[in-house]
Amino acid sequence: MTALQDRTPPARIRPGRPPAVRRAARALLALAAAAALTLAGAGAAARASAPAAPAPSYVENGYQDPVTALPPVTRPDTPHCTVTVMRHDFANSYGQPYTGTVTPPAQCAGPWSKVVLTWSGSVQGRQYDRLAGVWIGGAEVLRTSTPEPDDDGITWHVDKDVTAFTPLLRTPQPLVADLGNLVNSTYTGVYHMTLTLTYYTADRRHPAPALADRVVPLSGNSTTAAGWYDLAPGQSATASVVLPRNLVTARLEVYARGGGCDEQWFDSVPSDLAAQAPDYLCGGGSYREVQVAVDGRPAGLAQPYPVVYSGGIVPTLWRPIPAVDQFLTLPYDLDLTPFAGLLVDGKPHTVTLTPYGAADTWTVDGTLFLTTDHHAARTSGALTADTVGTSPAVSTTEQPAGDGSTAVHTATTRDWVTQGYVDTSRGRITTRVAQRTAYTNDDTVSDGGRHQVVRQRDTGATTVTTSTARDEGAVRTARHAWSYPVDVDLSVPVYTDGDNYQLSGSVRQQRVLTDSVRAGRSGAWRPVAVTDDTVTATGVLARQAGTVVSSDGTGSEHWLGTTDTGGCWDRTLTAAHGWLTADVTRPCRLPSDPGPGSNGGSLTR
Numbered sequence: 001m002t003a004l005q006d007r008t009p010p011a012r013i014r015p016g017r018p019p020a021v022r023r024a025a026r027a028l029l030a031l032a033a034a035a036a037l038t039l040a041g042a043g044a045a046a047r048a049s050a051p052a053a054p055a056p057s058y059v060e061n062g063y064q065d066p067v068t069a070l071p072p073v074t075r076p077d078t079p080h081c082t083v084t085v086m087r088h089d090f091a092n093s094y095g096q097p098y099t100g101t102v103t104p105p106a107q108c109a110g111p112w113s114k115v116v117l118t119w120s121g122s123v124q125g126r127q128y129d130r131l132a133g134v135w136i137g138g139a140e141v142l143r144t145s146t147p148e149p150d151d152d153g154i155t156w157h158v159d160k161d162v163t164a165f166t167p168l169l170r171t172p173q174p175l176v177a178d179l180g181n182l183v184n185s186t187y188t189g190v191y192h193m194t195l196t197l198t199y200y201t202a203d204r205r206h207p208a209p210a211l212a213d214r215v216v217p218l219s220g221n222s223t224t225a226a227g228w229y230d231l232a233p234g235q236s237a238t239a240s241v242v243l244p245r246n247l248v249t250a251r252l253e254v255y256a257r258g259g260g261c262d263e264q265w266f267d268s269v270p271s272d273l274a275a276q277a278p279d280y281l282c283g284g285g286s287y288r289e290v291q292v293a294v295d296g297r298p299a300g301l302a303q304p305y306p307v308v309y310s311g312g313i314v315p316t317l318w319r320p321i322p323a324v325d326q327f328l329t330l331p332y333d334l335d336l337t338p339f340a341g342l343l344v345d346g347k348p349h350t351v352t353l354t355p356y357g358a359a360d361t362w363t364v365d366g367t368l369f370l371t372t373d374h375h376a377a378r379t380s381g382a383l384t385a386d387t388v389g390t391s392p393a394v395s396t397t398e399q400p401a402g403d404g405s406t407a408v409h410t411a412t413t414r415d416w417v418t419q420g421y422v423d424t425s426r427g428r429i430t431t432r433v434a435q436r437t438a439y440t441n442d443d444t445v446s447d448g449g450r451h452q453v454v455r456q457r458d459t460g461a462t463t464v465t466t467s468t469a470r471d472e473g474a475v476r477t478a479r480h481a482w483s484y485p486v487d488v489d490l491s492v493p494v495y496t497d498g499d500n501y502q503l504s505g506s507v508r509q510q511r512v513l514t515d516s517v518r519a520g521r522s523g524a525w526r527p528v529a530v531t532d533d534t535v536t537a538t539g540v541l542a543r544q545a546g547t548v549v550s551s552d553g554t555g556s557e558h559w560l561g562t563t564d565t566g567g568c569w570d571r572t573l574t575a576a577h578g579w580l581t582a583d584v585t586r587p588c589r590l591p592s593d594p595g596p597g598s599n600g601g602s603l604t605r
Contacts, residue, residue, distance in 0.1 A: 147318075163209060438457075527562075
């Protein structure tokens with residue numbers, strides 16, 4: 001495999017590049033945000049040139065370890081082995097990832113019913129939020145970002161089920177863990193990280209699950225370095241692969257996160273409007289999608305979730321409850337099986353990832369999960385339909401108002417199909433992938449760019465229909481639906497410099513995911529997995545003449561959905577001043593699926 005796209009450092013880590021003020025914790029306000037949690041005095045006299053200070057307010061004095069409402073990864077009650085594959089301190093670590101080897105433990109040689117990765121760490125002092133990733137055998141198995149610490153220090157951990165990577169885990173594989181960090185007299189936080197893998201052996205009650213036969217990374221040089229591609233606007237990442245000649249199905253797992261001004265791409269405005277207030281606004285518009293091509297032919301796309309880093313918007317929003325997707329970044333799945341018949345000739349083929357609409361750096365990566373015909377050395381087939389377009393019809397209007405504000409409305413819809421067949425030892429298998437999406441973003445910009453109110457709605461569903469000719473036309477359909485609503489109200493009423501400013505904001509973000517299946521062409525939909533994760537938060541942060549005079553936040557998270565074993569999980573967290581005030585877990589009932597006209601199932605307590 002060869003990676004054809006040059007890799008460049010993301011804009012958000014380039015020394016000396018001043019970000020917009022609204023990216024507060026990215027640079028200018030990162031130091032202030034950390035100090036806000038430990039400075040209690042607010043009586044310093046203002047410099048003559050400084051703006052009038054707000055009335056002294058609450059100043060947080062540290063915050064507790066981060067906590068989320070997500071259900072824990074379940075652990076089978078079988079013999080198991082935990083292997084520590086990394087203990088490492090990430091200090092001045094840009095371009096210096098940890099490298100090692102992952103070897104399956106002899107005492108738990110497999111087969112395994114589950115393999116769980118645990119990423120845990122501690123940090124104290126002052127530090128940015130940092131992007132991190134883990135690769136095993138060249139495949140990205142975890143993407144995450146870090147919390148911003150206080151002087152007393154915090155600890156946190158992320159668990160992830162990585163059983164799907166079992167084809168790689170059966171043999172010794174190179175390990176790469178990347179967490180680019182910078183430590184100096186100002187940014188003092190060193191990330192002390194530990195990575196473990198726990199292998200749970202299979203038994204009659206906990207059998208090994210059905211998995212892909214092969215896992216093929218699309219990462220670039222990820223056996224010795226971070227494998228993701230850092231793409232500037234207009235760039236793509238392309239990997240060349242040779243696939244099995246008896247290929248039956250192909251699933252692509254994609255990671256994508258924006259950097260710099262595209263960290264919060266959902267509150268970017270048209271470039272002409274951004275040019276009127278470049279200190280406060282980012283340009284390029286608000287619509288983004290990640291396009292996938294096979295041998296240069298459009299093959300599918302993913303709608304990225306509007307994730308926020310732990311220092312994003314107003315840093316006090318996310319203490320101690322992080323934003324959705326902040327610590328456990330979910331990849332996006334694309335079914336490329338309609339193209340399988342074109343990929344079985346034993347020749348190199350390319351897969352290309354393109355962040356459409358990008359106005360700043362995007363960090364992308366991908367992994368293929370392949371099944372093969374166990375009773376035939378060769379399969380064959382063809383692509384019979386492909387209506388995926390590479391230029392979505394995005395409509396954007398700007399409406400100035402008499403009060404000096406501007407209302408921006410952005411909208412688009414997508415509706416596409418791919419279809420193909422593969423001739424196998426079981427006969428001809430036909431796969432049809434259909435996707436519909438609807439996107440709107442309404443952004444009111446006022447006070448010379450100092451105030452933004454954003455309301456974004458992004459919904460859609462992908463339906464995969466598989467039919468097998470030998471089984472008398474047996475049809476099975478799977479549907480994945482999503483809804484990503486986010487509301488943001490951000491105000492920067494005062495900004496002079498890093499020692500004199502005021503920030504306030506409120507955010508409501510939600511992620512609703514529903515996976516359903518049905519047998520036949522008109523059978524009832526049966527939900528198999530549902531997630532409804534909602535985080536709301538408010539935060540303020542202000543400094544006067546270098547002294548923190550206001551630093552406070554409130555937050556809540558409600559997670560309602562199915563666990564990884566099919567049970568129901570309902571947990572609510574509430575926090576104020578950096579500390580939990582309530583943690584409630586309730587009994588709940590599994591959902592009923594409302595059908596293809598809806599983007600989500602419903603769960604009830």
